[in-house]
Each structure stands twice: as C-alpha cells, then as structure tokens.
Amino acid sequence: MSHARCYHCDDAIPAGCDLVAEIDGQAQPMCCLGCVAAAEFIAGAGLAGFYRQREAASAAALRPDDRTWRDFDDPQVAGQFVVARDEAVSEATVYVGDLYCPACIWLVTEILEVIPGVDAVAANPASRRITVSWRTDTVSLGTLLARIAAVGFKPEPVTPGQTSDGERNDYRLAIRRLVVAGIFGMQAMMFAIGLYSGEFQGMTDGMRDLLAFASLVVTLPIVAYAAVPFYRGAWLGIVQRQPGMDVPVTLAIGIALVASVLATFRGGDVYYDSVAMFVTLLCLSRFLEMRARHRADDRAEAMANMLPAAVSRVGQDGREERVARAAVQTRDQLRFTAGDVVAADGVILHGALDVDESIMTGEAEPVARAAGDRVLAGTRVIAGGAVVEVAETGASTQLAEIARLIERAQGDRGALQGTADRIASWFVMAVIAIASVTALVWWQLAPERVLPIVLSVLIVACPCALALATPTALASSAANLSRRGILLVRARLLEAMRSGAVIVLDKTGTLTRGAPEIADETRYLDADAARCRAIAAALEADSGHVLAQAFTAGTDDRVTLDTPPEIHVGRGVSGRIDGKIYRIGKRAFVAETGAALSPIAPESGIYLADEERVLARYTVRDALRDDASQTIQALVRLGFEPVIASGDHPAAVAEIAARVGISRHHADLSPADKLELVRRERAAGRRVIMIGDGVNDAPVLAAADASIAIGNGAALARASADAILLGHHLGPLRALADISARTRRVIAQSLAWAAGYNLLAVSVATLGFVAPWMAAIGMSASSLIVVANALRLNRDPSARADEGDLSTGERPAEVVA
Amino acid sequence: MNILYLLIPLALMLLVVFVGLFFWATRSGQFDDLDSPAMRPVLDDDRAPRRSAPGDS
Secondary structure (H helix, E strand, C coil): CHHHECCCCCCECCCCCCCEEEECCEEEECCCHHHHHHHHHHHHCCCCHHHHHCCCCCCCCCCCCHHHHHHHHCHHHHCCCEEECCCCEEEEEEEECCCCCHHHHHHHHHHHHCCCCEEEEEEECCCCEEEEEEECCCCCHHHHHHHHHHCCCCEEEECHHHCCHHHHHHHHHHHHHHHHHHHHHHHHHHHHHHHHHHHHHCCCHHHHHHHHHHHHHHHHHHHHHHCHHHHHHHHHHHHCCCCCCHHHHHHHHHHHHHHHHHHHHHCCCCCHHHHHHHHHHHHHHHHHHHHHHHCCCCHHHHCHHHCCCEEEEECCCCCEEEEEHHHCCCCCEEEEECCCECCCEEEEEEEEEEEECHHHHCCCCCEEECCCCEECCCCEEEEEEEEEEEEECHHHCHHHHHHHHHHHHHHHHHHHHHHHHHHHHHHHHHHHHHHHHHHHHHHHHCHHHHHHHHHHHHHHCCCHHHHHHHHHHHHHHHHHHHHCCEEECCCHHHHHCCCCCEEEECHHHHHEEEEEEEEEEEECCCCCHHHHHHHHHHHHHHCCCCHHHHHHCCCCCCCCCCCCCEEECCCEEEEEECCEEEEEECHHHHHCCCCECCCCCCCCCEEEECCCEEEEEEEEEEEECCCHHHHHHHHHHCCCEEEEECCCCHHHHHHHHHHHCCCEEECCCCHHHHHHHHHHHHHCCCCEEEEECCHHHHHHHHHCCEEEEECCCCHHHHHCCCEEECCCCCCHHHHHHHHHHHHHHHHHHHHHHHHHHHHHHHHHHHCCCCCHHHHHHHHHHHHHHHHHHHHHHHCCCCCCHHHHHHHHHCCHHHHHC | CCCHHHHHHHHHHHHHHHHHHHHHHHHCCCCCCCCHHHHHHHHHHHHHHHHHHHHHC
C-alpha cells in the first residue's frame, strides 16, 4: 500500500511518476516535486523522525505561493498581526490548521526554532496556535510563514484581538484549579489519616486541634479557589430556574465546611478530606471534558482566514499597491489574477476570470466571469485577471451571510441539548428533597446526628459517578477514534450515530475526491493516446488547472511547452510544443483554428487539437474515493440510510449514486435546499447525520443532529462539524459506527451502576448507617469503577479484523514505526 | 510527636511555595501544551545518530 502513496503527503502517486526522496538513507516514493522538496527539507534539517511519529499525513500539500507570504513582510499588512514586544522583538500568533498530532507540533516548532533570529516558539495544540517571537532586524514574519508552508502546513496569522485568549485563559484557570485541589487535597488526606489513627490510638487534644486546624488551612484554598465554578454554576442554575448538578455539589461543600469549621473549634468530627476529594474529582472530570471540547474548536478564525490578508488595489492614477484587506472599502478597485482568493464581493469592471466557486456552490467546475459579472468573497481565481469594484466587504459579504446561517442553525440545536440538563435538574431536586426530609426526620429523632447524616446523604448522592460516566467514556472513545483518523469534537455524534439514522452525504469532495479523472477518451485519426494525454497535461499543468492531474495519471510521457501557455478565460488553453500550436478546451474554441471537426461531435467534453486537426476528446468526471462504495455498503448493512444531497447536475449525481449504490439522491440543491432536506427528515422524526466538506455545506452541518466534515475541506465546514475525518478515506466511518455503539453501551452501564449505587447508598445513608468518610470512600470507589469501565473503550477488540485492514492501510507512517 | 508542631507549618509553607511556582509556570505557558513535550525525548534520540553519522564513516 505504501508504495502507491506519497510518503510525504499521502496522496496517490500518479502512474509513471518515479520521484523519490532519501529519508534516513532509504528512498521513499513521492508524488510531486513539491513533496520531494518538502521531504528533503525535513530530512535535511535532521527532522526525519517526523515521518515515524506523526499520526496522520497532513492534508494535501499546498502549492507554495511565495507572493502570499511576501505580503507579510510589508509593515502595513504585518501590522494587523504583529505585536511589538519591545523595539527589537516582535511577536505574532499563527493558526496552523492541520496541527492535530504531537509530531506535527514538534516539527513546526523545530522548523521555526532553527531559523536565526527566532527568539521563542510556543505551541498550543488545544487551539492549534503557535506563538512565535523574533528579532525584527534579522528575520520577518513573511519568512517565518513561508518556512511553515514549506513543510506542508498552512499558516494563518491571527489578529491579536481575534486570538482565543479567552479559551486559553479558561484552560489555564482550569488546570490551576485542578492542581490546587489535588495538592491541597493530598495534604488534607494526610492530616485526615493522622486524625483517624489518632481516634484509635489516642492522641492529645493539642495534636487533634493542630491536625484539624491544619486541615482547615489546606481546605480553604480548595473551597475558596478550586470550587468557585461550582458556586457560579449553582447560582446561575437557580437564577435560571434550571438547577444542575452544581446545586447539590455546592450544598454539600457548604454544609461539610460549616460543620467541619464548627467541629474544629468546638470538638467533633471534621470532614475536610471529604470536601477535598470531592472537589478534586469534580475538577478532574471538568478538566477532561474541557480539553476534549477545546481540541478541535476553530470557530473564531474560520471565517476571516478564508480571505487573503493583502490585496492589490488599483489607485486612481492606475498604480497598483498591496494593501491590507482590512483597509479595503466599498468602491475600491482591486486586481485579482490566477491563484488569488477574492477578498470581497464585487463586480468585474474589466478583464475576465475563471472562478472556482465551489466554496459557495459546491460545484467543482470553474465558472467563467466577465465584465459586469459579480464575484464573491472567498472564491478562488483559477485563470485570467480582472479589476473588480468592491460592492460589499466584511460582514455584508455572502460569505459572512453563510456564517450567520450557521450560527442560527447552531442556536436551534442548543435547544435540544437542554433536555439532558432538565433530566439532571430533576435528579438534583430529588436529592435535595430526600436530604431535607432526612434532616426533618432526624431532627425529631436525634438532633445531634442531623448534620453528619445529611452530609452523608449529600456526599453519597453526589452524582460524581453519574457525572463522570459520560465525560470519561467520551474522552476514552475520542482517543480511540483519533487513532483511527477521526477527530471527535462534540459527543452528540456518538449519540446520533445509531442504526436507522439517515446519513446525508455531499457528493463533491465527500464521496468523491474533488479531483477529476478521465472517464472517457475518444481519439480521432488514430492519434497516439499517451502523447495526446501528455500534451493535454502539459497545457493544463502550466495553467494551474486541476484537470492537469487527470491527464498525468494515465501516461508516462512528458512534453514541455516552448513558451508559457495562453489562457483563454472560460474557453481553453493554447500553447506551442515543438513548434506546433496546440489547443485544448471547449469544442467552439478548438474549432476556431479551422481544425476539421466532425459535425456529429458532441458539444460537451474537452477537445484537444493541433493546427489542422482535432486529436482527441475527453470527458472528465470526479474521481470516487477509493473505499467509498465499500464503506457505504457497510453502513447500509449496519442499518444506516445514505442519501446524496448535491448541488451538482442531476446526471452527475445519479451516476455517482449508481457507482456507490445509493438509491436516494437529490441534485441541484442550494445550501438552503439542503437545509430544508435535513429539516424535513428531522421533522419526520429521524436522526440526520450530515457529512460534507465545503463552506456551502457548513449551515447544513450545523443543522443536522450530528455532522462530520472531511479534514481537507473548508475551515468553516470543520468548525461547524461534530467530528473531522482526517486523511482521504471514508473507511473510518465504519469504526465510528462501531465505537459509537460501544460508547453508548458503556455509558448506559456506568449510569445504571452509578444510579443503582446512589439509590442503595442514599437509602442506607438516610437511615444513619453511613459515616461521612465512608460516604466519601464509597463515592470514590464508584467513580473509579466508572472510569475503569470507560477505559475499555480505548482498547480495540482484536476480533474486528475487517476494520483493522482499513485503518492501518491508510497510515503508512505507523507501519514504518 | 511535638516535632509535628514545627513540621506541619513547615509543610504548609512549602505548599505555598509550590503553588506559587506552579501559578508562575502556568502563566508562562508551560502547561499549555501537554502532548508534544512527551514526544521530544523520543524524537531527539533518533535525530542524534543522523547528525553524527557523516563523521563516523
């Protein structure tokens, strides 16, 4: 398997390509010169360990575009992103989208650290950001970004206000709270052991007071610092009339503390250790939950990063200057050429463009736009050049409109999640009611026992195990999934991924690779097939067109153009090879040369012609992902119902549907139509799982019960999905179905155990048979059982060989390791 | 046992010092990345022989 894929980027190697790069003394296959350069650069820097340690190959390598990075050398452009630390040192934060695994983080930080002039590099994998500071007289931001790009990642500098400082601070606060609770809690436990053994062996009152007082001192930071979020949560729950788990937690902490403080000064049992252990375990479960949540959240940047940081503005005097995108205003005139991403919505004044609008429409084929036509922010220019008058910028672009659609759809979804909270609040009410009744009854029977018994009830009933059951199971299965190439963002996916669910798939980029292949080839006048393809490839390659890949795939021949090709926007390409002019493109374009063309030759397809005759006609189609039909069949057997929802032509959709074996398919859908389809299915009471990759899918991803984005899709799609499929295969979906089922089973077991334990323990405790310390131990033991149960999810049952072959096959890096 | 009257306050003081150090460490970002530092020793090991290899042969 590994010889068919590029060792660097994991893309398929075109037939006939025999490029290799030497890594650790071994020749490894490469798919293109770009990958060879990147791999040799990595190996040359002594960093070849990256290939053995990475978890998944980074998404397809980007075509290096120097100009993009040179823009960041311009102080005006860089100024948006750079913070001056002092006169000589600047700092910037860079978001690197594919930074999922530790090896990637290591590689990127090392690559930067070896650059002279770089002061410090810090990575934050939770938000996939790298903060780098450098001496401004030695090196520039553009150089640093180019360096990151050179190893195949896509650096995106973030503006200082836009960095997720909030998220980072939350994380730091959480880890501090956890450590404070843990460390002080350990001390409290030590003193408690002293106190308990003192009870049995006898100790002086002075010693008892010392130990009790020391316990109080170490418990105070826990109660006053580590447990603060619980008080806040409890208060909010009460104010919003939806009390959650935080209410009994706060009550238990409060009562235990008051009782213990009284006992410290008046004599009696202290429960500081129970408080400490209780808070520590709760902090731990919240911390784990937070880490899982932060890991793949890129919402804030997703929007802004799709647009270029700098654009060429044409001044009134006709001179062009590079300006920061933020400085662009309505009625400005901007120039875009091949390779650019359009920065604002506008109208073409003069010139013509071939624009890839797949980001808005999902359609892979470029669209021709001429003077007077509208172009949209976020779309990519494939060929041509034009001056565009800006009509809308920033928040008023259609791209921003799509982002708002997503937000609204996510709002809808939030309402559903309230159900779980309502169940929790019933549980809480019940606990408080039981505790109050117990207090009242014991008040009548033996007033001096009220405090310890109520405390025992509250601690025993503490939904600790209940609270831990879900997050630990999720963390465990998320770890398992990430090994198989799925990054789990939100847990709802595991809940929704059950038999009977409708799986709505986008076509382009999801079922297909988004890269074309040649479906049909007709040659005229016995032209040589390989040579035709080679000519076509050469013409297309230099024009930066995606079609080039399709032609190079079938041939070993290589031809070179005498001069750079001429691009005729919306029609085709012409170029000179061995003194002859060749044309490739639409029928009408090719016919212009006067090349003899049979009148029955169909309108569609791509024609190749030399000066006097037509050589060949090709039809291209989108290449299916290798394991698409296998995976779909497997999902159907598991009881899922796949549906294709595409923005493409009905014929193309029907063809793909037939190839993968999906009977329900919808074509010609706009993002709004897709949204409607999902809503209709949900209204019919079915669960909907959406799988897509483009910006146009993003609102639908957000509206479905759960959603999965393809890793190399648009950032916006990733941001609104519940899971991200890394790599180029759909196979991991089968593992996902299996792990989802196991996770639900484990959660159910743990919840049943925790609820059963709580019910039993609470009834015993209300009768006064449980001392608070016993309650604390029982609570911890039940939590440990729940955690142990959850850890089972991280193991793979070896019997599942049918998944094993898929998940190892797609990760050559691990095989080597 | 009376030594405890000294040792316990001492332990508490050490605790305060530790927590102070820990807060400083989190503020300077040392705990922001809990995943990749674990990789460093592993990776550094196989990087060393590569660098010294030309000298050996």
